[in-house]
Amino acid sequence: xxxxxxxxxxxxxxxxxxxxxxxxxxxxxxxxxxxxxxxxxxxxxxxxxxxxxxxxxxxxxxxxxxxxxxxxxxxxxxxxxxxxxxxxxxxxxxxxxxxxxxxxxxxxxxxxxxxxxxxxxxxxxxxxxxxxxxxxxxxxxxxxxxxxx
Amino acid sequence: xxxxxxxxxxxxxxxxxxxxxxxxxxxxxxxxxxxxxxxxxxxxxxxxxxxxxxxxxxxxxxxxxxxxxxxxxxxxxxxxxxxxxxxxxxxxxxxxxxxxxxxxxxxxxxxxxxxxxxxxxxxxxxxxxxxxxxxxxxxxxxxxxxxxx
Amino acid sequence: xxxxxxxxxxxxxxxxxxxxxxxxxxxxxxxxxxxxxxxxxxxxxxxxxxxxxxxxxxxxxxxxxxxxxxxxxxxxxxxxxxxxxxxxxxxxxxxxxxxxxxxxxxxxxxxxxxxxxxxxxxxxxxxxxxxxxxxxxxxxxxxxxxxxx
Amino acid sequence: xxxxxxxxxxxxxxxxxxxxxxxxxxxxxxxxxxxxxxxxxxxxxxxxxxxxxxxxxxxxxxxxxxxxxxxxxxxxxxxxxxxxxxxxxxxxxxxxxxxxxxxxxxxxxxxxxxxxxxxxxxxxxxxxxxxxxxxxxxxxxxxxxxxxx
Amino acid sequence: xxxxxxxxxxxxxxxxxxxxxxxxxxxxxxxxxxxxxxxxxxxxxxxxxxxxxxxxxxxxxxxxxxxxxxxxxxxxxxxxxxxxxxxxxxxxxxxxxxxxxxxxxxxxxxxxxxxxxxxxxxxxxxxxxxxxxxxxxxxxxxxxxxxxx
Amino acid sequence: xxxxxxxxxxxxxxxxxxxxxxxxxxxxxxxxxxxxxxxxxxxxxxxxxxxxxxxxxxxxxxxxxxxxxxxxxxxxxxxxxxxxxxxxxxxxxxxxxxxxxxxxxxxxxxxxxxxxxxxxxxxxxxxxxxxxxxxxxxxxxxxxxxxxx
Numbered sequence: 001x002x003x004x005x006x007x008x009x010x011x012x013x014x015x016x017x018x019x020x021x022x023x024x025x026x027x028x029x030x031x032x033x034x035x036x037x038x039x040x041x042x043x044x045x046x047x048x049x050x051x052x053x054x055x056x057x058x059x060x061x062x063x064x065x066x067x068x069x070x071x072x073x074x075x076x077x078x079x080x081x082x083x084x085x086x087x088x089x090x091x092x093x094x095x096x097x098x099x100x101x102x103x104x105x106x107x108x109x110x111x112x113x114x115x116x117x118x119x120x121x122x123x124x125x126x127x128x129x130x131x132x133x134x135x136x137x138x139x140x141x142x143x144x145x146x147x148x149x
Numbered sequence: 150x151x152x153x154x155x156x157x158x159x160x161x162x163x164x165x166x167x168x169x170x171x172x173x174x175x176x177x178x179x180x181x182x183x184x185x186x187x188x189x190x191x192x193x194x195x196x197x198x199x200x201x202x203x204x205x206x207x208x209x210x211x212x213x214x215x216x217x218x219x220x221x222x223x224x225x226x227x228x229x230x231x232x233x234x235x236x237x238x239x240x241x242x243x244x245x246x247x248x249x250x251x252x253x254x255x256x257x258x259x260x261x262x263x264x265x266x267x268x269x270x271x272x273x274x275x276x277x278x279x280x281x282x283x284x285x286x287x288x289x290x291x292x293x294x295x296x297x298x
Numbered sequence: 299x300x301x302x303x304x305x306x307x308x309x310x311x312x313x314x315x316x317x318x319x320x321x322x323x324x325x326x327x328x329x330x331x332x333x334x335x336x337x338x339x340x341x342x343x344x345x346x347x348x349x350x351x352x353x354x355x356x357x358x359x360x361x362x363x364x365x366x367x368x369x370x371x372x373x374x375x376x377x378x379x380x381x382x383x384x385x386x387x388x389x390x391x392x393x394x395x396x397x398x399x400x401x402x403x404x405x406x407x408x409x410x411x412x413x414x415x416x417x418x419x420x421x422x423x424x425x426x427x428x429x430x431x432x433x434x435x436x437x438x439x440x441x442x443x444x445x446x447x
Numbered sequence: 448x449x450x451x452x453x454x455x456x457x458x459x460x461x462x463x464x465x466x467x468x469x470x471x472x473x474x475x476x477x478x479x480x481x482x483x484x485x486x487x488x489x490x491x492x493x494x495x496x497x498x499x500x501x502x503x504x505x506x507x508x509x510x511x512x513x514x515x516x517x518x519x520x521x522x523x524x525x526x527x528x529x530x531x532x533x534x535x536x537x538x539x540x541x542x543x544x545x546x547x548x549x550x551x552x553x554x555x556x557x558x559x560x561x562x563x564x565x566x567x568x569x570x571x572x573x574x575x576x577x578x579x580x581x582x583x584x585x586x587x588x589x590x591x592x593x594x595x596x
Numbered sequence: 597x598x599x600x601x602x603x604x605x606x607x608x609x610x611x612x613x614x615x616x617x618x619x620x621x622x623x624x625x626x627x628x629x630x631x632x633x634x635x636x637x638x639x640x641x642x643x644x645x646x647x648x649x650x651x652x653x654x655x656x657x658x659x660x661x662x663x664x665x666x667x668x669x670x671x672x673x674x675x676x677x678x679x680x681x682x683x684x685x686x687x688x689x690x691x692x693x694x695x696x697x698x699x700x701x702x703x704x705x706x707x708x709x710x711x712x713x714x715x716x717x718x719x720x721x722x723x724x725x726x727x728x729x730x731x732x733x734x735x736x737x738x739x740x741x742x743x744x745x
Numbered sequence: 746x747x748x749x750x751x752x753x754x755x756x757x758x759x760x761x762x763x764x765x766x767x768x769x770x771x772x773x774x775x776x777x778x779x780x781x782x783x784x785x786x787x788x789x790x791x792x793x794x795x796x797x798x799x800x801x802x803x804x805x806x807x808x809x810x811x812x813x814x815x816x817x818x819x820x821x822x823x824x825x826x827x828x829x830x831x832x833x834x835x836x837x838x839x840x841x842x843x844x845x846x847x848x849x850x851x852x853x854x855x856x857x858x859x860x861x862x863x864x865x866x867x868x869x870x871x872x873x874x875x876x877x878x879x880x881x882x883x884x885x886x887x888x889x890x891x892x893x894x
Contacts (some may be wrong), residue, residue, distance in 0.1 A: 013711065014744070015707045015710070015711070015741055015742070015743055016741060016742040016743070016744075017739070017740075017741050018739065018740050018741070018742070019738060019739055020738045020739065021738075022289075022290075024193060024201050024203050024289065026175040026199070026200040026201050026202040026213075026679065027199055027201060029204070029815075029816070031814060031816075038251045041816075042815060042820075044822065045241065045242035046242060048242050048243060048244070050175070050243070050244035050248050050249070051175040051200050051202065051244050052173050052174055052175050052202055052241075052242040052243060052244065053173060053174060053175040053176070053200065053201055053202005053203055054202055054203070054204050055203050055204040055289055055290075062743075066705075066707050066708065066711070067875070069627060069629075069704070070625075070627065070639075071627075071702075071703025071704070071705035071707060071708045072627065072703075072705045072706075072707050073741075074709055075638075075883075076739055077640065086872060092194070092201075093194035093195060093197050094197060094199070094201060094202040095197070095199035095200050095201065098199045099197070099199050103789070105267050105816075106816075107815070107816025108816070109811075109815070109816035109817045110813065110817075111762070111811050111817050111818060112758045112816045114760070115758065115760070115811070132647060140173065140204055141171075141204075141765065142764065142765045142766075143762070143763065143764055143765065143821055144762075144763050145760055145761060145762050145763070145818075146760070146761040146806075147651070147760055147761070148723070148759070148761075162562065163595070164558045164562070164592055164593070164594055165587065165592060165593040165594070165595075166588060166590070166591075166592050167591050167592070167593070168590055169589045170589075171336045178368075178369070180367060180368070180369075191368060191373075192368075193375065195318075198578065208592075215556075215558050215559065215562070217553070218478060218480075219476075219489060219490075219556070220476070220478075220553075220554025220555070220556035220558060220559045221479070221554075221556045221557075221558050222558055222592075224489075224567070225590055227492065235565065243487070246439065255369075256368070256369025256370075257369070258364075258368070258369035258370045259370075260313045260315070260364050260369060260370050260371055261364065263313070264311065264313070264364070291317065291318045291319075292314075292315070292316065292317055292318065293316050293373055294314060294315050294316070294371075295313070295314040295316070295359075296312055296313055296314070297312070297314075320736075320737075322648050322649060322650050322736065323648055323649060324614060324622040324646070324647040324648050324649040325649070327517075327518070329516060329517070329518075331516075333577055340517060340522075341517075342524065343688070343689035346689050346695070348622070348689070348690070348691035348694045348695050349622040349647050349649065349689075349691050349730040350620050350621055350649055350690060350691065351620060351621060351622040351623070351647065351648055351649005351650055352620050352649055352650070352651050353650050353651040353737075385513075390641065390648075391641035391642060391644050391648040392644060392646070392648060393644070393646035393647050393648065396646045397644070397646050401603050403600060404518075405517070405518025405519075406518070407513075407517070407518035407519045408519075409462045409464070409513050409518060409519050409520055410461070410513065410518045412461065413462070413513070438618075438620065438651055439467065439618075439651075440466065440467045440468075441461055441464070441465065441466055441467065442465050443463060443464050443465070443520075444462070444463040444465070444508075445462055445463070446461070446463075447732055451828060469885075469886075470886065471797050471798060471799050472797055472798060473771040473795070473796040473798040474798070492837070492838035493838060493867050495838050495839060495840070495844070496839035497771070497839070497843045497844050498771040498774070498796050498798065498840050499769050499770055499771050499798055499837075499839060499840065500770060500771040500796065500797055500798005500799055500837040501769050501798055501799070501800050502799050502800040502885055502886075539790065539797075540790035540791060540793050540797040541793060541795070541797060542793070542795035542796050542797065542815045546793070546795050587767075587769065587800055588767075588800075607826075610893070611856045611859070611890055611891070612890060612891040612892070612893075613856070613888070613889075613890050614889050614891070615887065615888055616886065616887045616888065617887075639768075656893075662854075662856050662857065662860070665778075665854025666774075666776065666787060666788075666852070666854070667774065667775060667776075667854035667855055667856060667857045668852075668854045668855075668856050669851070669890075672888055673789065675754065685751055702780070704875065730771070
C-alpha cells in the first residue's frame with residue numbers, strides 16, 4: 001500500500017490530532033490563606049462565596065505518526081473515552097472546588113485546572129501510543145489557557 | 150428626508166432589533182417539596198447539591214418602528230444599559246438559586262429564568278418606546294429556550 | 299410554591315425549548331425520472347453519482363407550558379433520547395439516499411429530509427406532553443431550511 | 448413518485464429556506480439636519496466623520512412549497528446569484544453612505560439598510576417562484592435586526 | 597516609507613497568514629487488506645460501505661516577511677486561487693475515496709488527506725514567495741488534525 | 746499549599762493565557778507611491794478610496810508561570826485593561842488609515858496592524874510580569890494573521 005511508504009521515508013511524519021470535549025461546572029477563585037476582604041480585592045466577582053459557573057470547552061491535542069494500517073494517529077474513540085471517563089465525568093455538573101478528587105487542595109483557576117488535567121491524562125494517552133501535546137481550556141468566549149507540559 | 154417617507158406610508162414598518170448579552174452563573178435544579186432521592190431521580194446530575202454552572206447567552210429582541218430622526222428603532226446603548234443593570238449585574242458571577250432577588254422562591258430552570266427576566270425588563274423596554282418581542286436564553290450550545298410573553 | 303402561580307394566571311405561558319443534534323451523512327440530489335445529463339443540468343455538482351456529504355445540524359423546537367413540579371417544559375433528556383434513537387441513529391454516518399428507512403423513495407434534499415424527520419418525531423414529542431414547533435436543518439454554514447408542520 | 452403526494456394533500460407544505468451572505472463595508476451614523484455636536488451626542492462613536500466599518504452578515508429567508516421535480520423550494524444557486532449581484536456587489540468593500548445607489552439619501556443604520564435590501568430583492572425572489580419572508584442583518588456578534596416586510 | 601524600515605532591521609519579521617476554505621465530501625474509512633468484519637471492528641460506523649460525509653473546514657497557514665510595497669505577506673487572492681483550484685475543486689462535492697486524483701490508493705482519513713493536500717500545495721505556495729507552515733483540517737466541530745510538514 | 750509545590754519543581758511550568766477583544770474599524774489598502782490605477786490593480790476592491798471596514802477580532806496570548814498566591818499567570822482584568830486602553834480605544838469605530846496615532850504613515854494591512862499593536866502592548870505586558878507570546882488578528886472569518894515578535 002502507498003500509505004506504508006510514509007514509514008519508509010527518512011523524515012518523521014508527525015500529525016497533531018485534537019479532540020474537543022465540554023463540561024459545565026461551578027467554581028470560585030479563593031485563596032484560603034486570605035480573609036474574605038483580601039480574596040474579594042484580588043479576585044473580584046470571581047470570589048463570590050456562593051459560587052458561579054461556566055461552560056468549559058477543552059481541546060486536547062495529541063501528536064504521533066500515522067498508523068499505516070488505519071491511516072490515523074490513534075483511534076479518536078479511544079481518546080474520547082479517556083477524556084470522558086477521567087476528565088468529563090469528574091468535572092461535568094460538578095463543583096470544581098468541592099467535588100473533584102484531582103483538584104482537592106488546589107486553586108480552581110483555569111490555569112491550575114489545565115495543569116491538573118494534563119497530569120491525569122498524559123500517561124493514559126502515552127499508553128495509546130501517542131504523546132500529549134497541548135491542552136487548551138476555554139472558560140469563556142473571551143479567555144482561554146493553553147498548557148504544553 | 151426620504152427616511153420620513155417611511156412614516157407616511159399606510160403600512161407599518163416594524164423592525165426587530167436583537168441585543169446579545171452574556172452571564173456566567175451557578176445553579177442547580179431542585180424542588181424543595183421533594184427529598185434528595187426524588188430530586189436526583191428527576192433532575193439527574195443537574196441536581197448536584199454542590200452546584201454546577203453555565204455561560205448563559207441571552208438574546209433580547211425588541212420591535213418597533215424606525216425613528217425618522219435616527220434611522221434606528223431604539224438606541225442600542227439604552228437597551229444594553231437596561232440589560233446590564235437589571236439582568237447581567239444581578240446574574241453574572243452569581244448563584245441563581247441563592248443570590249438573585251428576582252429568582253427568590255423560584256425554580257432555577259432556564260425556562261423560569263427566561264420568564265422572570267421578561268417580567269423585569271418588559272416595562273423598562275416599553276419606557277424606551279419599543280415592545281419586548283422575545284427573550285432567547287442559551288444554557289449550552291445544545292439547548293436554549295425562547296419566551297414571547 | 300410561587301411557580302404554581304404560573305398555572306393559575308389566565309394567560310397561557312408558552313415556552314419554546316430547542317435541542318441541537320448533529321449527524322454526518324452522504325447524499326446526492328437525483329431525480330430518477332431524469333437521465334444523468336438532466337440531473338447534472340439541474341442539480342449541478344450536487345448530483346455527483348459517487349455522492350458527497352455534510353455535517354448536518356438539526357435544531358428541534360418544542361413548545362409547551364412550564365411544568366410546575368420541574369420548572370421545565372419537558373425533560374431535555376427525553377427529547378434528546380427521541381432524537382438520538384429515531385433520527386440520529388438512522389442518519390449518522392449513513393447514506394441518506396440508500397440507508398435510511400424513512401427516506402426510501404424520496405428526494406434527499408434538505409427540504410424533504412426536514413419534512414420527513416417531522417413525520418417521524420411529531421407523534422413522539424406529543425407523547426412527551428409538548429408540541430413540535432419547528433425543525434431547522436442546516437446543511438452548510440451558508441444554508442438551512444425550517445419547517446413548521 | 449412519493450414526493451408528488453406532497454402536492455395532493457390538502458394542507459400546504461410551506462418550507463422556509465435561508466441563505467447566508469456576507470459583506471464588509473464602511474459607514475457612519477449621521478443626520479444631515481443636525482450639526483456635528485448633535486450627531487455626536489446622539490450617535491456617539493458611530494458618528495465618527497472618518498467612518499468605521501463592519502463585517503455584515505445577511506440571512507435571507509424565503510418561503511414556498513417544495514417543487515416535486517427537485518425536492519427543493521427554489522434553486523439555492525439562483526437565490527445566491529440574486530443576492531450576490533444585487534446586494535453583495537453593491538455593498539461589499541464599499542462605503543454605505545457614499546457608494547451605494549439604493550442607499551442614497553438614506554440613513555446608513557442597520558435597520559434602514561435591512562429595509563432597503565428588502566425593496567431591492569423582494570420582486571426578484573417573487574420572480575423565482577418564492578416569497579421573501581425575512582431579512583436578518585448582523586452588524587456585530589452582539590446585535591442584529593430582522594425585517595419581515 | 598516607514599514600512600520599508602521593517603526590512604532594514606536585523607531581526608526577521610515573520611508573519612503567519614491563514615486562509616480558511618471549505619469543502620463538502622463523502623468518504624469511508626476502509627483498509628482493503630481487511631475483510632468487512634475487520635474493517636467494521638476497527639473503523640466502526642466510519643466504515644459504512646455506502647459512505648457518509650462531512651463539511652470539511654481547511655485552514656492553510658503560510659509564513660513570510662512583510663512585502664514593503666503592499667504591507668502583506670502574499671496576496672490572499674493568490675493564495676485563495678491556489679487552494680480553490682488545486683484543493684477545493686478536487687474535493688468539493690466529491691467522494692474522497694473514489695473521485696480525487698491525489699488520494700488514489702490512499703486512506704481517506706483526515707490525517708492522510710491533510711498530508712496529501714500539503715504535498716499538492718506546498719510547491720505552489722513556495723512559488724508565491726512564502727512558506728507553507730501548517731494545514732489544519734476540521735472533520736467535525738469536535739475533531740481536527742494539523743500537519744506542519 | 747500544594748500549589749506552591751509547582752514552584753519547587755525543577756521544570757518550569759509555562760502557561761499560555763489568551764484574551765479576545767474586538768474592534769470595528771474602516772480602512773483601505775493604499776500605497777501612496779502608486780497612482781490610483783496601480784493601487785486598484787494590486788489591491789482590487791480593498792483599495793476603494795471611500796473606504797470599507799471590518800469587525801476585527803484580536804487574540805492576545807501571553808505566557809508566564811503560575812502565581813502561587815492566585816493560581817493564575819496574570820490578572821485577566823489587568824490584561825484586558827491594557828488592551829482596551831491602548832488598542833481598542835485607539836481603533837474601535839475609527840479609520841485605521843486616518844485616526845490612529847500608532848498607524849500614522851504605515852500600511853493599514855492586517856499584517857502591519859498586527860505588528861504595530863505588538864509594539865504598543867509588548868512593554869506593558871512585560872510590566873505585568875508576563876511575556877507577550879502571540880497576537881492573532883482576524884479580519885474576516887476566512888483570514889487572519891499571527892505575529893510572534
